[in-house]
Amino acid sequence: MLRLINKRRREVSVKNAYTLENEMELIKECRAGSDSARKRLYTLYSNRMLAVCYRYTGDMDAAHDVLHDGFIKIFTRFNFRGESSLATWITRVMVTQAIDYLRKQKRVNQWMVYEEQLPDVPDHSETGDNSGISEEQLLAFVAQLPDGCRTVFNLYVFEEKSHKEIAGMLHIKEHSSTSQLHRAKCLLVKKINEYRKNEERK
Incomplete structure (x- = not known):
């Protein structure tokens, strides 16, 4: 499961490297307040960033x-x-914005979960394969x-943060991060x- 996600991330990263040849020029125009440059930047990244959000x-x-x-x-x-x-910088902005949104919605409380409060889940996180499961379906899953599991999973898998970094970002214990990741998987x-x-059955 994690191998499939990381493989697709690497493929997208390589592809994007070839689509941003004029990246620095676009940045200069955006900083100068060019509406057309901002529109190009939005068009280039909006769909991908919506998926991140x-x-x-x-x-x-x-x-x-x-x-x-x-x-904005x-x-x-x-x-x-x-x-x-x-692309990495814009993704980082969106991730921070998403976490701030969850915090403002008070859904951050779900991250502060004690081990004994987590429902039991069979420990088979590394079993089976993902053949027949599309990337879209996997990301939908x-x-x-739940908010806590999802946030930790995203930070660990997609942003490649360590549990120590995640704990600092979410103001939780490092052990809580590892537990949430395990539960997510x-x-x-x-x-x-x-x-x-x-x-x-179909």
């Missing part, structure tokens, strides 16, 4: 709100310094995870197995 919020209406606020922040400040690719495997059984 949806992965974190689990709700498409909320994802659109986060996307809107994220681009980008166009207002545009403090890109070139320490990473533009990720969006359906178990729930995803359960969803995948249920999906396969339903498909076999």
Whole structure:
């Protein structure tokens, strides 16, 4: 499951590297206040960033709100310094915006869960394969995870944050991060197995 997601992420990263040859010129124009440049930037990244926002919020209406606020922040400040690719920087802005949204909605409380309060989930997070499961379906399963599990899973898998970094970002204990990730993987495997059984019955 994680191998499939990371493989697709690497493929997208390589593809994007060839579509941003004029990246620095676009950045200069955006900083100069060019509306046409901002429109090009939005057109280039909006669909991909909407998917990022949806992965974190689990709700498409909320994802659109986060996307809107994220681009307003980008166009207002545009403090890109070139320490990473533009795509990586924009993704980071959207992730921060999504987490802020969840925190403002008080859904952050679900991250503060004690071990004994987590429902039991069979420990089969690394079993089986993902043949027959599309990337879109797998990401839809990720969006359906509980807020805490989903947020930790996204940060660990997609943003490649360590549990220590995640704990600092979400103001939780490092052990809580590892527990939430484990639970997320178990729930995803359960969803995948249920999906396969339903498909076999058709």
